[in-house]
Amino acid sequence: MKIGIIGGGSIGLLFAAYLSRDYNVTIYTRTERQADVICKQGLQLILGETVSSTMVEALPIREMKTGADLLIVCVKSYHLKDVLSYLRDNRAALLFVQNGMSHLSQVEKLPHHNIGIGIVEHGALKLNDHTIKHTGLGVTRAAAFRGHADLYKLKADKNLFPLVMEQDYYEMMLKKLIVNACINPLTAVLGAANGELLKNTHYYKLFQTLTEEVTGIFNVSKADMQEYIEGICRKTALNKSSMLRDIEEKRVTEIDAILGFVMEQASIRKKEPALSKLLYTMVKGKELQGEEMD
Numbered sequence: 001m002k003i004g005i006i007g008g009g010s011i012g013l014l015f016a017a018y019l020s021r022d023y024n025v026t027i028y029t030r031t032e033r034q035a036d037v038i039c040k041q042g043l044q045l046i047l048g049e050t051v052s053s054t055m056v057e058a059l060p061i062r063e064m065k066t067g068a069d070l071l072i073v074c075v076k077s078y079h080l081k082d083v084l085s086y087l088r089d090n091r092a093a094l095l096f097v098q099n100g101m102s103h104l105s106q107v108e109k110l111p112h113h114n115i116g117i118g119i120v121e122h123g124a125l126k127l128n129d130h131t132i133k134h135t136g137l138g139v140t141r142a143a144a145f146r147g148h149a150d151l152y153k154l155k156a157d158k159n160l161f162p163l164v165m166e167q168d169y170y171e172m173m174l175k176k177l178i179v180n181a182c183i184n185p186l187t188a189v190l191g192a193a194n195g196e197l198l199k200n201t202h203y204y205k206l207f208q209t210l211t212e213e214v215t216g217i218f219n220v221s222k223a224d225m226q227e228y229i230e231g232i233c234r235k236t237a238l239n240k241s242s243m244l245r246d247i248e249e250k251r252v253t254e255i256d257a258i259l260g261f262v263m264e265q266a267s268i269r270k271k272e273p274a275l276s277k278l279l280y281t282m283v284k285g286k287e288l289q290g291e292e293m294d
C-alpha cells in the first residue's frame, strides 16, 4: 500500500516515521529544501532516550505523484485551502487529521469517494526539517466521513502508535473540539500550562464557565465533559497547549477552526457565546501583537 503524507510538520513527520515501517510512504512538503533534507538525511524519530532513523521518500507538493492508495493530510486547518488544489485530481482515499471542525465544510465539497477523519491524541514536536520528537504517547482515532472505513485501519505499532476505529466521525470530532475549545484559548490568553486551569482557583472558575457555555451550545452533558477535560488537564498538566505555543512563537493559531466554529454553531442554534467571543477576540489580538513585534 502506498501512502502519501501531506505536510512535513510535527504530525506529518510523526505519521511518516511510524507508518514507513510497514508501508511505502512519501512525504509531500511545502518547500523543496525540506524534501531534499529528508531524502538525504532520512527521518529521525526521538522517543525518550531512543533515536531511530528511517529513509523515507519526500517531494515538494507541486511534484505530487498519482498512484497513492491513501493521502493523509497533515497541514494546519488554515493551510488546507492551499493543498486542496493538489488533491482534486488525485483519486486516492483521503484522511484529514486537523484539530477543530471548520474544515468539514471544505472536505464535504471534495469529489472523492473515500474520505476519512482522524483525531490525533499524540503529542509531537518537530525539532528540524527531518527530526521529530514524540512528546506524548496517545492514539489516533479514525472514522469514515464518506465511503469505506477499512481504508484507515492501518497496521502500525500497537503500543507506540495505535490506531482506533470509531463509528461516528461527528461525535468523535465534537468531543475533541470541546476539549480544545475549553483548554486552548484560555491557556493561550493566560499564558498558563494546562494544569494551571485546575490549580489556580480563579482560572478554574473561568474554565468551568467556558465549559458550561461550550457544552450548552452543543447540548452535551456538562458534568461528563468537565470530568473528561479535567482528566486531560491533569495528564498534560505541565504541557503548554498548541495554541499557547503558537502565540509564544508568534504563529497564526487555529482559533478560527476551534472557537470560530463554536461561535458559528452558537449563532445557528440561537445561543449566546459571550465568553467564547471574548476569548476569540483576545486570541486574535495576541496574533496581531505577535505580527507587529516581528
Ligand SMILES: NC(=O)C1=CN([C@@H]2O[C@H](COP(=O)(O)OP(=O)(O)OC[C@H]3O[C@@H](n4cnc5c(N)ncnc54)[C@H](OP(=O)(O)O)[C@@H]3O)[C@@H](O)[C@H]2O)C=CC1
Pocket: 006, 007, 008, 009, 010, 011, 012, 028, 029, 030, 031, 034, 061, 074, 075, 076, 077, 079, 082, 083, 097, 098, 099, 120, 121, 122, 123, 124, 125, 126, 242, 254
Ligand atoms: N503537534 C501536535 O502535537 C498535534 C497536532 N494536531 C493537529 O494536526 C494538524 C497539524 O499540526 P502540526 O503538525 O502540529 O502543524 P505544523 O505547523 O507542525 O505542520 C504543518 C505542516 O504543513 C506544512 N504545509 C503548509 N502548507 C503546505 C502546503 N501548501 N503544502 C505542503 N505542506 C504544507 C507546513 O510546512 P512549512 O513548515 O514549510 O510551512 C508544516 O510543515 C493541526 O490541525 C493540529 O492541530 C493534533 C494533535 C496534536
Ligand SMILES: CC(C)(CO)C(=O)C(=O)O
Pocket: 099, 179, 180, 183, 184, 194, 232, 236, 239, 240, 241, 242, 243
Ligand atoms: C489536548 C490538548 C489541549 C493538549 O495540550 C491539545 O490537543 C492541544 O494542545 O492542542
